[in-house]
């Protein structure tokens with residue numbers, strides 16, 4: 463086969479691909495979402511399921527996405543159309559690309575609002591707002607922020623503008639430096655926070671929560687009502703753990719596929735995917751190790767919800783020497799991590815508009831940004847004026863998050879696994895991976911049987927059939 467080229471350009475090396483994909487993977491999912499959903503779902507057992515999903519579902523599907531992207535060399539929609547024709551499969555497979563575009567747009571709409579919180583906290587930290595605050599002090603700081611739609615809107619607007627700016631310039635230009643220096647810096651700061659957590663006297667309790675499994679909590683969802691814990695049978699924590707494996711690795715919507723389409727031909731797909739998966743997991747676990755000891759040391763609730771890191775870390779910054787500096791730096795780095803993730807959420811749609819509608823990147827970015835911004839207002843209001851408006855017992859934000867992370871991404875991933883394991887000819891995937899036969903067989907077994915089965919079993923379990 464003559465080698466296809468992407469009209470959008472190519473990463474200059476394998477390292478740049480790894481940096482960009484790690485930049486996409488490491489974001490709010492690791493530092494903000496992982497700790498709070500772990501807290502809500504009972505800790506250790508949830509973490510084990512999450513790790514298992516990363517290994518048997520996430521990494522094989524990441525390899526599949528990169529492989530498909532590099533072979534198709536276009537936006538996920540057109541890549542799926544081209545490859546399905548080539549492999550003799552139905553054209554309808556381009557639906558995988560379409561649902562990915564939709565999922566990316568839905569996720570970005572709320573991702574930007576949460577990244578806005580981090581922006582707000584940069585200013586808070588820099589102006590000494592955390593100095594000496596206690597647990598109730600940080601709680602009211604947080605509640606004041608999310609209760610104020612105008613402030614949330616302003617920060618959401620700023621973050622969307624930042625995202626559109628980088629997307630308009632092209633993913634390669636601004637991004638490479640950001641990920642080369644800022645990601646390692648974020649990681650080092652998280653380790654500093656773990657150091658602080660070790661001195662709270664509650665470090666082992668935090669680790670216990672994170673790593674000692676209580677399988678009862680996996681099959682039951684528990685809520686503290688008037689100081690008493692009430693539990694009911696629910697398959698949901700397992701689904702949430704799997705959904706998060708997709709979310710945190712940026713899988714199931716074409717983000718990694720489109721990054722793969724810019725990957726140089728010679729680079730190893732398997733090695734890259736394993737490395738990205740390991741780095742991403744490491745960041746999440748270190749964030750958890752920093753946060754839970756602070757939760758217990760201050761009598762906070764692990765299941766506090768989406769505000770968890772914003773109600774815990776400022777206590778540490780308020781108490782530690784140099785906290786004003788470290789606090790500011792931490793939230794700046796968190797914003798950068800979110801920034802390098804956000805652009806990948808919208809890149810598949812931008813690439814498609816450039817390919818099929820002959821738009822410039824700038825126009826495509828502006829239009830998509832505008833629509834996403836409007837939808838984001840729903841999330842802004844779900845924390846204040848619409849906090850009582852519930853759909854299926856969930857706020858607008860909770861619903862969007864649930865629908866995308868726990869349903870759309872695993873479904874997208876399932877289809878990608880079926881396409882690459884069952885419809886694509888073995889010669890094609892083997893040719894694209896160009897890896898050792900043993901490694902290829904492991905991937906093939908996983909993608910053909912294990913990953914799809916795991917997703918199906920978890921889905922059936924969640925709706926109460928298994």
Ligand code: TRP
Pocket residue numbers: 486487488489490491492569708709710711712713714715717803804806807871
């Ligand atoms: N993985 C990112 C995080 O953990 C979020 C993200 C970026 C994402 N691109 C994605 C999630 C694509 C799902 C799909 O913060």
